[in-house]
Amino acid sequence: MNMKVGAFVETYFRDKQGELKERSIKNKRYMIERHILPYFEQKSMNEITPADIIQWQNKMREAGYSQTSCGCFRIR
Numbered sequence: 001m002n003m004k005v006g007a008f009v010e011t012y013f014r015d016k017q018g019e020l021k022e023r024s025i026k027n028k029r030y031m032i033e034r035h036i037l038p039y040f041e042q043k044s045m046n047e048i049t050p051a052d053i054i055q056w057q058n059k060m061r062e063a064g065y066s067q068t069s070c071g072c073f074r075i076r
Contacts, residue, residue, distance in 0.1 A: 001045035006037060008045055035060065 001008070009032055013025060020028070039056045040048060 003045050004041065005043055005045060005048070006041040009037065009041075 003011075013029060016025065036056075039059070040052070043052070
């Protein structure tokens with residue numbers, strides 16, 4: 001997918017507007033903006049490699065997040 005992660009996130013929230021509760025959207029948006037977009041916002045979805053994910057997870061662990069938490073940041 002040749003779409004930037006930041007654009008994908010906006011599309012995701014637009015599409016989920018009627019499905020998710022407002023609180024869920026607020027929580028998901030916070031987590032994505034705080035933990036994912038700083039690293040991936042300007043990358044195209046098809047450019048993200050397993051090495052990028054591992055590097056991001058390592059940065060999250062260095063910031064004090066557990067390995068379990070680093071695996072939990074996902075979009076459903």
